[in-house]
Amino acid sequence: MTKPAPQVTLFGRDFSARVVLAVALVAGTLALFFTYRKVSALSSRPPRQGPLVRVLCAGPAPELRFAAQSAYTVQTLSGRTPLALGEPMEIVARQAEQSIQFNGADVGPGPVRLEAKEDDAFVVGRAPVATALIIARSTKGGIELIGELDMETYLARALFAEMPASFEREALKAQLVAARSYAYAYVLAGKTLFADDRSLMYPGKTEREAKARELCEETAGQVLLHDGVVVTAYFHSTCGGHTLPIERAFGGAPSPVFPGHECTYCQHSPRYRWDAPLEREHVACALRIEPDDLTGLRLDPETQRLIATTTTGEVALPFAQFRQRYHASAGREIMFSSRFLELRESGASLVLRGIGFGHGVGLCQYGADGLARSGLNYLDILRFYYPSTEVRTLW
Numbered sequence: 001m002t003k004p005a006p007q008v009t010l011f012g013r014d015f016s017a018r019v020v021l022a023v024a025l026v027a028g029t030l031a032l033f034f035t036y037r038k039v040s041a042l043s044s045r046p047p048r049q050g051p052l053v054r055v056l057c058a059g060p061a062p063e064l065r066f067a068a069q070s071a072y073t074v075q076t077l078s079g080r081t082p083l084a085l086g087e088p089m090e091i092v093a094r095q096a097e098q099s100i101q102f103n104g105a106d107v108g109p110g111p112v113r114l115e116a117k118e119d120d121a122f123v124v125g126r127a128p129v130a131t132a133l134i135i136a137r138s139t140k141g142g143i144e145l146i147g148e149l150d151m152e153t154y155l156a157r158a159l160f161a162e163m164p165a166s167f168e169r170e171a172l173k174a175q176l177v178a179a180r181s182y183a184y185a186y187v188l189a190g191k192t193l194f195a196d197d198r199s200l201m202y203p204g205k206t207e208r209e210a211k212a213r214e215l216c217e218e219t220a221g222q223v224l225l226h227d228g229v230v231v232t233a234y235f236h237s238t239c240g241g242h243t244l245p246i247e248r249a250f251g252g253a254p255s256p257v258f259p260g261h262e263c264t265y266c267q268h269s270p271r272y273r274w275d276a277p278l279e280r281e282h283v284a285c286a287l288r289i290e291p292d293d294l295t296g297l298r299l300d301p302e303t304q305r306l307i308a309t310t311t312t313g314e315v316a317l318p319f320a321q322f323r324q325r326y327h328a329s330a331g332r333e334i335m336f337s338s339r340f341l342e343l344r345e346s347g348a349s350l351v352l353r354g355i356g357f358g359h360g361v362g363l364c365q366y367g368a369d370g371l372a373r374s375g376l377n378y379l380d381i382l383r384f385y386y387p388s389t390e391v392r393t394l395w
């Protein structure tokens with residue numbers, strides 16, 4: 001005998017229990033689906049982008065070569081009228097008499113803006129650099145390639161070119177806020193950033209970007225302000241015991257943001273102290289004397305000058321100038337800063353001992369790592385290296 005199907009009474013009517021169960025299952029699944037959609041929409045919301053940053057990716061030079069890996073549009077900046085829709089190709093941009101030539105075609109005096117259909121389709125050298133490129137005549141002669149991208153993408157790519165990824169998380173976050181402030185000060189001044197150590201290193205799209213993006217999100221839009229003005233937040237690798245007041249490193253007026261600060265946290269840097277063996281020939285060249293005329297050499301820490309005794313008297317040269325001229329003569333860099341500690345004889349050669357790596361102003365990267373190891377968070381680290389500033393979220 002068949003068992004009668006169980007009945008459920010709802011809204012005054014009888015329903016089969018199976019039907020009620022099926023309806024409940026469908027409703028539950030739908031509810032779960034929409035909840036998931038909502039959560040995934042939250043987690044996949046587009047990251048904050050910040051203002052547009054311009055980076056000099058190549059040039060100035062009379063001719064520049066790069067590649068487009070997707071179709072792209074070509075526009076003049078003035079009229080913004082599309083001139084052509086390009087296909088993936090190698091591109092040669094050349095400076096002509098009064099205009100720019102683009103794969104042999106004259107596109108007027110420029111600037112010319114290229115926008116790719118796919119993300120990061122423009123490749124300069126071996127790295128994809130941007131989705132939009134500007135080709136402009138340089139004030140220094142020749143033409144240049146300027147990549148346009150949003151601030152947070154720019155920072156995510158620059159971060160690990162500026163600071164080792166193995167550094168403490170809070171040190172990396174402090175570096176990000178400093179770098180964001182530095183770059184944003186450029187943007188506000190209407191300037192183009194260099195892609196090398198004249199601004200921040202910009203390697204283009206990198207595989208390590210995902211980890212850096214996480215850190216960008218945690219500090220997104222945060223910059224340093226002093227008296228309501230965005231700080232050009234200088235930073236360097238290793239101070240060697242004390243960061244420098246800005247006027248001592250760069251000249252100009254003192255600043256309450258860069259007064260110089262004792263820092264004993266960078267002792268794990270391989271450049272905390274360094275030794276550079278000096279060659280007589282290049283020392284003489286830097287001093288603009290004949291090698292045979294050089295009879296003695298000493299440091300004067302008071303005036304930050306190197307003093308050479310020669311057969312005809314004394315020649316003095318500021319440390320920074322000596323370093324620059326010596327490197328120009330030797331064709332390679334052996335001194336990591338212009339802070340010299342001592343000169344000593346080692347056999348037949350002279351060894352110069354120096355302090356730290358970089359200009360010494362603002363945040364000391366190894367010091368930031370040391371402070372983070374001792375338990376400070378990124379806001380504490382920023383307060384340590386940039387007194388008289390506050391962190392504000394601008395986007």
Ligand SMILES: [Zn+2]
Nearest residue numbers: 263266364367
């Ligand atoms: Zn330091």
